[in-house]
Amino acid sequence: MTSLARGEPVLLGPAGPEPTGLGRFEGDFGGRFVPESLVPALEELEHEFRAAWHSDEFRREFADLLQSYAGRPTPVTECHRLSERLGVRVLLKREDLTHTGSHKINNVLGQALLTRRMSKRRLIAETGAGQHGVATATAAALFGLECIVFMGAVDVERQSLNVFRMRLLGAEVIPVHSGSATLKDAINDALRDWVATVETTHYCIGSVVGPHPYPWMVREFQRVVGDEARTQCRALLGGDPDVVVACVGGGSNAIGTFAGFVDTDARLVGVEAAGLGLESGKHGASVNRGVPGVLHGAKSLFLQDEHGQIREAHSISAGLDYPGVGPEHAALAAAGRAEYACATDHEALDAFQALSVTEGIVPALEPSHALAWVTRAAREGSIAPGSTVLVTLSGRGDKDAMQVAEHLSGDSR
Amino acid sequence: MKLESHLRERREAGHKLLVPYVTGGLGAGWRDVLRAVAAAGADAIEVGIPFSDPVMDGKTIQEASQRALEIGATPDAIIADLRGIDIDIPIAVMTYYNPVFHAGHERFASALADAGVDAAIIPDLPFDELDGWGDAADRARVETVLLAAPTTPEERLRLICERSRGFVYAVALMGVTGERANLPEQALTMGRRCSKVTDRPVLLGVGISTPEQAVQAAGAADGVVVGSALVRRLLQGGGPDEAGAFVAGLRAALDAAT
Numbered sequence: 001m002t003s004l005a006r007g008e009p010v011l012l013g014p015a016g017p018e019p020t021g022l023g024r025f026e027g028d029f030g031g032r033f034v035p036e037s038l039v040p041a042l043e044e045l046e047h048e049f050r051a052a053w054h055s056d057e058f059r060r061e062f063a064d065l066l067q068s069y070a071g072r073p074t075p076v077t078e079c080h081r082l083s084e085r086l087g088v089r090v091l092l093k094r095e096d097l098t099h100t101g102s103h104k105i106n107n108v109l110g111q112a113l114l115t116r117r118m119s120k121r122r123l124i125a126e127t128g129a130g131q132h133g134v135a136t137a138t139a140a141a142l143f144g145l146e147c148i149v150f151m152g153a154v155d156v157e158r159q160s161l162n163v164f165r166m167r168l169l170g171a172e173v174i175p176v177h178s179g180s181a182t183l184k185d186a187i188n189d190a191l192r193d194w195v196a197t198v199e200t201t202h203y204c205i206g207s208v209v210g211p212h213p214y215p216w217m218v219r220e221f222q223r224v225v226g227d228e229a230r231t232q233c234r235a236l237l238g239g240d241p242d243v244v245v246a247c248v249g250g251g252s253n254a255i256g257t258f259a260g261f262v263d264t265d266a267r268l269v270g271v272e273a274a275g276l277g278l279e280s281g282k283h284g285a286s287v288n289r290g291v292p293g294v295l296h297g298a299k300s301l302f303l304q305d306e307h308g309q310i311r312e313a314h315s316i317s318a319g320l321d322y323p324g325v326g327p328e329h330a331a332l333a334a335a336g337r338a339e340y341a342c343a344t345d346h347e348a349l350d351a352f353q354a355l356s357v358t359e360g361i362v363p364a365l366e367p368s369h370a371l372a373w374v375t376r377a378a379r380e381g382s383i384a385p386g387s388t389v390l391v392t393l394s395g396r397g398d399k400d401a402m403q404v405a406e407h408l409s410g411d412s413r
Numbered sequence: 414m415k416l417e418s419h420l421r422e423r424r425e426a427g428h429k430l431l432v433p434y435v436t437g438g439l440g441a442g443w444r445d446v447l448r449a450v451a452a453a454g455a456d457a458i459e460v461g462i463p464f465s466d467p468v469m470d471g472k473t474i475q476e477a478s479q480r481a482l483e484i485g486a487t488p489d490a491i492i493a494d495l496r497g498i499d500i501d502i503p504i505a506v507m508t509y510y511n512p513v514f515h516a517g518h519e520r521f522a523s524a525l526a527d528a529g530v531d532a533a534i535i536p537d538l539p540f541d542e543l544d545g546w547g548d549a550a551d552r553a554r555v556e557t558v559l560l561a562a563p564t565t566p567e568e569r570l571r572l573i574c575e576r577s578r579g580f581v582y583a584v585a586l587m588g589v590t591g592e593r594a595n596l597p598e599q600a601l602t603m604g605r606r607c608s609k610v611t612d613r614p615v616l617l618g619v620g621i622s623t624p625e626q627a628v629q630a631a632g633a634a635d636g637v638v639v640g641s642a643l644v645r646r647l648l649q650g651g652g653p654d655e656a657g658a659f660v661a662g663l664r665a666a667l668d669a670a671t
Contacts, residue, residue, distance in 0.1 A: 021543055021544065031539060031542055032539070032541065032542060033510055033537050033539070033542055034537055034539060034606065035468070035469045035536050035537055035539070035560065035562070036536075036540070036560045036561060036562040036564075036573070036584065037562035037563070037564050037584060037587060038557075038564075039539050039540075039541070039562075039564075039565070039569075039571075040564045040565065040566060043565070087438065124655025178475055179465065179479075185466075188466050188467075188468050192468060192470075192471070192589045195468075195469065195587065195588055195589055196587050196588035197587070198564065198587065199587070201565065264526050287542060290516075292514075293514060293515060294511045294514050295466060295509050295511060296466075296468075296536070299514075302511075304511070305513065307462065307487045307489070307512060307515070308511045308512035308513075308514070309482065309512070310465045310511070310518065311464050330464075341454065342658040369662075
C-alpha cells in the first residue's frame with residue numbers, strides 16, 4: 001500500500017496525454033490565438049515545460065516543494081454526518097488544507113520552477129477570488145521574484161482579505177476597471193502587460209485556460225489532486241468512487257481531479273455557477289449555456305451574444321465568475337466523458353453553511369457549488385443511494401466569511 | 414488585391430504610406446470621419462469593428478470600442494455602413510477573431526467582400542492559426558494583413574511576410590496600441606527587418622502618434638498606421654474636421670520628408 005499520509009513524499013503519477021497539433025483537445029478545442037508578439041514566448045514555454053515534465057530532476061524538485069512547502073499529500077476525509085444526511089457516502093479531497101488554502105498552489109509552484117528555469121525575474125498573474133493571486137505572490141516571495149497581480153475592481157472589493165494577503169507577501173495588486181471589472185478583464189490586462197514584457201516576464205495563468213501550452217501544463221501541475229485521490233479512494237473504498245465532483249470556473253481543480261479518474265468507470269461531474277438562475281442570464285455556466293468561441297487564446301465554450309461579443313458572467317463566488325471554461329472541459333463535454341451541472345448562488349450559500357455545521361469544515365464558495373449539486377442530486381435520486389461520491393474541496397472558506405455574513409444578514413436571500 | 418496594389422502604386426509614385434485607424438460605430442457620424450480622413454490624404458483606412466475584449470489594444474481604443482458597443486455598434490451594422498461608401502481608397506477592417514469565428518469564416522468573408530471591404534486585420538489570429546479564415550478570405554478576395562512583431566524570429570518573419578496580403582503590419586514595439594512619448598529604436602529595426610525579406614509594403618504601427626514619429630518610422634518602412642492619437646481626438650469630442658486636420662498634418666509631414 002502506498003502511503004499518502006501528510007508529510008510523506010509526494011508521488012507524482014506518470015505524465016498525462018499531450019494535446020495534439022497546436023494544443024488541440026478533442027473537438028478542435030484549444031489552440032494558440034494570441035498576438036504575434038507572444039507566439040515565440042509560448043513556443044519557448046511549451047518546449048521548456050515538455051522538457052521539465054519529463055526530467056526526473058524537475059519532477060523531484062516539484063514533488064519536494066509540494067510536500068515540504070505546500071503540505072501535500074492532502075487527505076481524503078470521509079464526511080460521516082453529511083453522508084448520513086444525504087444518503088450517499090461523501091468523501092472530500094482536502095485541497096483546503098494546502099499552504100495558502102486552495103489547490104492553486106500546486107500549479108503555481110510548478111510554474112515558478114519553470115520561471116526560474118527560463119531565467120525570468122518577474123511574474124504576472126490574474127486572479128478572481130484572490131486565491132491564485134495569493135498563491136502566485138507566495139511563490140514569488142519564495143523564489144525572490146517580482147510579482148504583479150491583476151484583479152478586477154469588483155473582486156478587489158469583495159475579496160479584500162486576499163488583497164491584503166497579496167500585498168503582505170510583497171506583490172503589487174492592480175485593480176482592473178475595464179469591462180465587467182472581474183476575472184475576464186483581469187486576464188485581458190495581464191495579457192496586455194505580457195505583450196509588453198514577455199521577454200522578461202512569465203505569465204502565471206491560474207486555470208486551465210489560455211493559449212497552448214497553458215491548458216495542458218496547468219492540468220499536469222494539478223493532476224496530483226486526482227492522482228492522489230484515486231490512490232486514497234482505492235485504499236479507503238477498495239475501488240474507485242462512483243461519482244467524482246468538482247466545481248468549474250475556468251476549471252483547474254476539476255481538470256486536475258478528473259485527470260486521476262478519466263480512465264476509470266467513475267461518473268465525472270463538473271459544477272458550474274448558475275448564479276441567480278440560468279434563466280436570469282446572470283450566471284457563469286459556460287458549458288451549459290455557452291457556445292464555441294475564441295477568447296484569451298483558446299477555442300472553447302463562452303457566454304456571448306449573437307454578434308460574438310463576450311457577455312459578463314455572474315456568480316456569488318469570484319472564482320467562478322468567468323464567462324468561459326478551459327478547452328479540455330469543452331472537449332470532455334463534447335465527448336460525453338464528463339457532465340456539467342450547475343448550482344445557484346443560493347444553493348451554494350446553503351451548502352457553505354451545511355458543511356460547516358455538519359463536518360466542521362468551512363468550504364470556499366467555489367466548491368460549495370459542487371457540494372450543492374451533490375446535495376440536490378442525492379435528494380433527487382440522480383445519485384443512487386449508498387453511492388460513493390468524491391468531491392474536491394478546492395479551497396477553504398475564510399476568504400468568503402465576510403461576504404457570506406453580509407449575504408446572510410442582508411435582504412439578498 | 415486592391416489594397417496591396419493600391420499601396421504598391423502609391424509607393425512606386427514616391428509616397429510614404431499613411432493608414433489611419435478609426436473605430437467603427439463611434440458616434441452617428443463616424444462615416445463622415447472616414448470621408449474627412451480620406452480627403453486629408455490617407456492611402457487606406459483601417460476601420461475597427463469593436464470587440465468586448467480587445468487584448469491588443471491600450472486604453473484609448475478600449476474606451477472607443479466600449480463606447481461604440483454601448484451605443485449599439487455590431488459587426489453587421491458596421492459592415493453595412495461601409496457598403497458603397499463614397500471613398501476612393503481601400504478599406505481594411507480590424508477586429509478580433511471571436512466575432513469572425515462566431516459569424517463563420519465564409520459568411521464573414523463574403524459579407525466584407527459584398528460591402529466592398531478590401532482587407533481584414535485580426536491581431537489575435539497569428540500565422541499558425543490562420544487556416545480556416547485565411548482560405549475563406551482568399552476565396553472571397555479579402556486580403557488578410559498579418560502582423561509581425563519584434564520578437565518574431567527571422568524564419569517565421571519570412572513566412573509571415575510571404576503569407577500576408579495587402580501589406581505587412583510591422584508592430585513597432587513590444588506592447589499594446591496607444592500613444593507613446595518616443596518612438597523606440599526597436600521600431601526602426603523592425604521596419605528594416607521586414608523590408609529586407611519582402612517587397613510587400615511594410616507599415617509600422619503601434620505607438621506612432623505624432624507627425625515627427627511618423628516621419629521617423631517611415632524612414633525605416635514604407636509607411637505608418639496611426640490609431641490611438643486619432644481616436645483620442647474623437648473621444649475628446651473632435652469631429653470630422655479635427656480628424657481631417659490631424660491626418661492632413663501627418664500627410665504633410667510625410668510628404669515633406671520624401
